[in-house]
Amino acid sequence: MGKRDRERGAGRVRRMLVGVLVLALLAGAGVAWQTGWAERWWDELRADAGTPDPAAVAPPSTVDIPPVVVPAALAPAADGAAALDPAAVRQALAPLDSPDLGRHVIAAVGPLEGTGLTYEAAEGAGVAIPASTTKVVTAAAALFLLGPERTFATTTVLDTSGTTPRLVLVGGGDPLLARSPGRPAGGATYDPARADVRTLAKRTARALRRSGVTTVELGFDDGLFSGPSVHPSWKPEYIPDEVNPVSALWVDEGRALPGRGAVADPALEAATAFAQALARRGVTVTGGPTRGAAPAGGTEVGRVTSPTVAQIVQRLIEVSDNAAAEVLLRHAGIADQGDGSFAGGQRAVERALVANGIDLRGSVLYDGSGLSRDNRLAPGVLVDVLRLAASADHPQLRPLLTALPVAGYTGSLTDRMDLGPAAGRGRVRAKTGTLTGVTTLAGIAVDAHGHLMAFALMADRVKKVKGLPARVAMDNAAAGLGACLC
Known part of the structure; x- marks a missing residue:
């Protein structure tokens, strides 16, 4: 719209x-509903299901407890x-x-x-x-x-067959993948915890260090989706105000950081953000991220998972x-x-x-x-x-x-x-x-x-x-x- x-x-x-x-x-x-109290209360009840129900605990023999009267339906x-x-x-x-x-x-x-x-x-x-x-x-x-429980994983795959190990960031079509941990600001009464590339970089760097890898070339694979990323019937002004080019790999739904203008290539933006996070974790990235399919024989070294479809x-x-x-x-x-x-x-x-x-x-x-x-x-x-x-x-x-x-x-x-x-x-x-x-x-x-x-x-x-x-x-x-x- x-x-x-x-x-x-x-x-x-x-x-x-x-x-x-x-x-x-x-x-x-x-x-x-407006305050969210009812929903938090329901979830807390479900999360606390393992705690004994006080009503199910027998009272001391010296206590005379009257029967519970169930009120009429409201x-x-x-x-x-x-x-x-x-x-x-x-x-x-x-x-x-x-x-x-x-x-x-x-x-x-x-x-x-x-x-x-x-x-x-x-x-x-x-x-x-x-x-x-x-x-x-x-x-x-x-x-x-x-199915309501389905999730989508964003992964990193390592190929060590070349002179310099090649690490590929693979988009799994997580619509809510973020740059960094935390829920976004906004008026939604519910926002699920999101996967993010900073956490993925942390996990990937830890795995690379265990393998003795400190320097990598970085690629990114956004090939899960096909066809045009923008529907030809959409009005031009809808981009980026209402939606960004659809991608199997993006962060913050393809939106740029404040003050940086529109994102022309959401997958490249995601890979760049990942590379910066990886560098902060002590892994050297040679050159810039390049688009390409993940190697079939590569080894998965990191993974973060989206919220469920529900x-x-x-x-x-x-x-x-x-x-x-x-x-x-x-x-x-x-x-x-x-x-x-x-x-x-x-x-x-x-x-x-x-x-x-x-x-x-x-x-x-x-x-x-x-x-x-x-x-x-x-x-x-x-x-x-x-x-x-x-x-x-x-x-x-x-x-x-x-x-x-x-x-x-x-x-x-x-x-x-x-x-x-x-x-x-x-x-x-x-x-x-x-x-x-x-x-x-x-x-x-x-x-x-x-x-x-x-x-x-x-x-x-x-x-x-x-x-x-x-x-x-x-x-x-x-x-x-x-x-x-x-």
Whole structure:
């Protein structure tokens, strides 16, 4: 998305049942979500599982302990299979009739479990430019094809066959590889611990010293991905404001250090940063880094590993991370097509959807982030993808649902849905999408009856001067689903 259209982004990946997920939607849990306390508390409980539960320890025989009375449920159990009232859904979505949204507004709503749609509206073509709601599809395909626990390693390989030992830095497609340890500053409620080239240099230098190697030539291998690094349909101004040339080897998503301008070659930038870190560890690097494939007979001497796919998905959905989405698209292409390009990733996503019984309805996607204005997506596809992620048959997709920002509290919805029905805040989780003339939302909501629904709302002919009012109108419609008696 262009700089003026950038989505504002501010948690943790937890594999939880949909029922637990729904509790996080309730407005009463909003503050806990906003502060991150609830998520830290959950993770601390899991991490401390080996500690004896005080409730399981028998009291002294001299103590008379009354029986524990379990309080009544605070809210009715959420029901994802309950039929929705079409008239009530239509009334909740009345804000979609706003002229601010332009002449092409399409939408789909249905129960989170099951098939079919309670509400479907399409004026003209039944597909629209999805913008960043594309990331919902990309993330689901990556989780399906790669698995939530998959990680990506950045390694160093040593070849001692020449006069001077040659060390090669090999990119494994870690989208979050950093220059140095630590989490980046920012507003995200969750940022996983990242691998970094400084740590890799430390491990590599230690291994080289053990082998008696103090001087090396340095190469770098970024050949895991193929095809163009920039999609031809992206606007030129998107580089580097919204994304950098996609690479299997980069640091800080291809961004330069402050004051150094754009990075023309992300892999070379990563290799240069690694060489500097290696030199600080006492290893002499002769000449500059050169691009080339790692030797087949080389010995691995260092390795750092990325966060899991589930953790990467958590971050990319919450803050709408274009770079991470494009890297995951290419990994999906390698896993399914043996082709780590835009085209290979697109074919992999399409096959993953069709293999799971999702009708594409004329949809076509060209990238993983949604920056391409050539993308077209039917709202019913987004609803079906969200249903797939909620299905008991696909627990590996659950991180997609837990990553969705909470309306009014987290991620790209932190400061949204504050002008519509108050009950919508905390009861809606959704991925936003924004480009010039385009505003979209796709996610899940729990209404006042506890009925769970999936929805997708799309408008792609918004006048430029109506961008903000259009977004408010769409937010009000989504909030209406959370507030309605559907």
